[in-house]
Amino acid sequence: MTPVAKRKMERRKTFNDYIAKKQLKSTKQRDTIFNEFFNNYMGKHVTVEELYEGIKQNHPSIGFATVYRTLKLFKESGIASERNFGDGKARYEPIRSETEHHHHMICTECGQIMEFANMQIESCLLQVAKLNEFDVLNHKLEIYGKCSNCSD
Amino acid sequence: MTPVAKRKMERRKTFNDYIAKKQLKSTKQRDTIFNEFFNNYMGKHVTVEELYEGIKQNHPSIGFATVYRTLKLFKESGIASERNFGDGKARYEPIRSETEHHHHMICTECGQIMEFANMQIESCLLQVAKLNEFDVLNHKLEIYGKCSNCSD
DNA sequence: TTTATTATTGATATTAAATATCAAAATCGT
DNA sequence: ACGATTTTGATATTTAATATCAATAATAAA
Numbered sequence: 001m002t003p004v005a006k007r008k009m010e011r012r013k014t015f016n017d018y019i020a021k022k023q024l025k026s027t028k029q030r031d032t033i034f035n036e037f038f039n040n041y042m043g044k045h046v047t048v049e050e051l052y053e054g055i056k057q058n059h060p061s062i063g064f065a066t067v068y069r070t071l072k073l074f075k076e077s078g079i080a081s082e083r084n085f086g087d088g089k090a091r092y093e094p095i096r097s098e099t100e101h102h103h104h105m106i107c108t109e110c111g112q113i114m115e116f117a118n119m120q121i122e123s124c125l126l127q128v129a130k131l132n133e134f135d136v137l138n139h140k141l142e143i144y145g146k147c148s149n150c151s152d
Numbered sequence: 153m154t155p156v157a158k159r160k161m162e163r164r165k166t167f168n169d170y171i172a173k174k175q176l177k178s179t180k181q182r183d184t185i186f187n188e189f190f191n192n193y194m195g196k197h198v199t200v201e202e203l204y205e206g207i208k209q210n211h212p213s214i215g216f217a218t219v220y221r222t223l224k225l226f227k228e229s230g231i232a233s234e235r236n237f238g239d240g241k242a243r244y245e246p247i248r249s250e251t252e253h254h255h256h257m258i259c260t261e262c263g264q265i266m267e268f269a270n271m272q273i274e275s276c277l278l279q280v281a282k283l284n285e286f287d288v289l290n291h292k293l294e295i296y297g298k299c300s301n302c303s304d
Numbered sequence: 305t306t307t308a309t310t311a312t313t314g315a316t317a318t319t320a321a322a323t324a325t326c327a328a329a330a331t332c333g334t
Numbered sequence: 335a336c337g338a339t340t341t342t343g344a345t346a347t348t349t350a351a352t353a354t355c356a357a358t359a360a361t362a363a364a
Contacts, residue, residue: 025311025360048350063314068351084236088322088350105286116280124273125295132266133300134257141293143277148285177331177340200321215343220322240321240351 007097011038011079018077032059033070037080038094045083045091045113085113085142103141109150159249163190163231170229184211185222189232190246197235197243197265237265237294255293261302 015034019026036055037046046054052067071092074080083091085106102117121141129136145151167186171178188207189198198206204219223244226232235243237258254269273293281288297303 023311027312027360029313061314065315065352066313069312084238086236090350105281105284107286108289114284114286116284118276118280121273121276121280124270124276125293128268128270128273129257129295129297132257132268133303134259134266134295135298135303136295137260137297139293139295141277141291143281143286143288143291145281145289146287151285151287175340179330179341181342213343217323217344218342221341242322 008038011094014079015074015077018073024073029062029066030070030073032062033067034074037071037074037092041092042094042096043115045085045093047089047091049089051092083140086144101139103143105143105145105147107147107150108144109146112147112149114147160190163246166231167226167229170225176225181214181218182222182225184214185219186226189223189226189244193244194246194248195267197237197245199241199243201241203244235292238296253291255295257295257297257299259299259302260296261298264299264301266299 012034016026018024019030033051033055036059037051040054041051048064048068048071051071052062052064055062055067071080071082074092075082078095080092080094083093083104085091085104100117101122102115103121105114105116106112107114125139126136164186168178170176171182185203185207188211189203192206193203200216200220200223203223204214204216207214207219223232223234226244227234230247232244232246235245235256237243237256252269253274254267255273257266257268259265277291278288
């Protein structure tokens with residue numbers, strides 16, 4: 001099995017476990033949204049509206065509210081993360097691996113979002129937190145500026 | 153002159169210069185909001201609503217819209233920065249010095265916001281940006297978790 | 305399998321923050 | 335002081351997020 005396929009199964013299990021733990025129900029809509037999101041938006045940062053529009057093509061009966069609620073569920077169960085890049089719309093991103101933590105460079109000209117990871121930054125900030133007796137749950141680093149295309 | 157007083161003058165000059173450059177007008181309201189904001193909210197992270205309520209005490213005739221617009225002006229002129237800590241409300245913070253860049257640890261329990269600065273992180277991310285030919289305008293790092301008071 | 309219980313769905317309504325509008329008032333160059 | 339331009343404050347509008355609720359679907363119990 002490829003690592004990607006394996007990760008896919010893990011994600012599914014994580015979600016199912018969450019559903020079970022919270023005594024929620026497994027539904028056709030949730031399955032559909034799960035598949036759409038994780039098949040088509042890896043490495044992307046999709047808004048609720050965008051995902052809803054995408055799903056509507058093949059599943060016109062699924063409502064906006066369900067997409068909205070299901071993305072929240074993905075976030076709560078830890079298989080997706082919610083991002084906010086300052087345009088007022090929440091964006092959702094599939095979490096690729098449990099360990100890797102990446103960050104974003106956002107081009108203020110063209111809106112392109114580049115991802116990066118840096119171990120040194122990670123360890124630095126953990127150290128800072130430790131020094132302040134701060135128990136880290138989550139963190140985000142965003143760099144705003146011009147990408148190589150846009151800075152002429 | 154104390155460093156704080158000096159910085160105060162510089163900030164005033166920066167703002168006046170911006171007003172002049174953009175051919176805007178200097179008004180009583182802007183002066184009032186300037187003083188309130190920079191005298192009472194150093195190191196704080198105030199929402200428009202909060203600042204408006206504060207100002208209303210002594211200056212009941214100043215409207216919400218003016219406070220809102222003036223904070224935007226402070227941001228545009230580079231003397232304040234806008235923050236977003238995930239509660240849906242924009243927060244404004246006076247910029248203390250031109251060089252120092254600090255970040256935030258936000259306690260998800262009590263809402264307390266702690267500031268920190270770390271040169272190593274700064275240089276790391278500049279390096280990452282350089283590697284990607286990304287022209288940095290701005291960046292933010294936020295750590296979410298529990299402060300020492302709230303973690304048990 | 306049938307029924308009872310509980311959660312979900314989709315349409316719509318509500319909320320809340322951000323922003324737009326506009327007539328009256330204030331500022332500023334001449 | 336005049337005239338052009340900007341600002342102000344009240345209010346309206348927009349937009350994303352979230353709440354509501356009757357109808358429906360999923361699961362548990364009988």
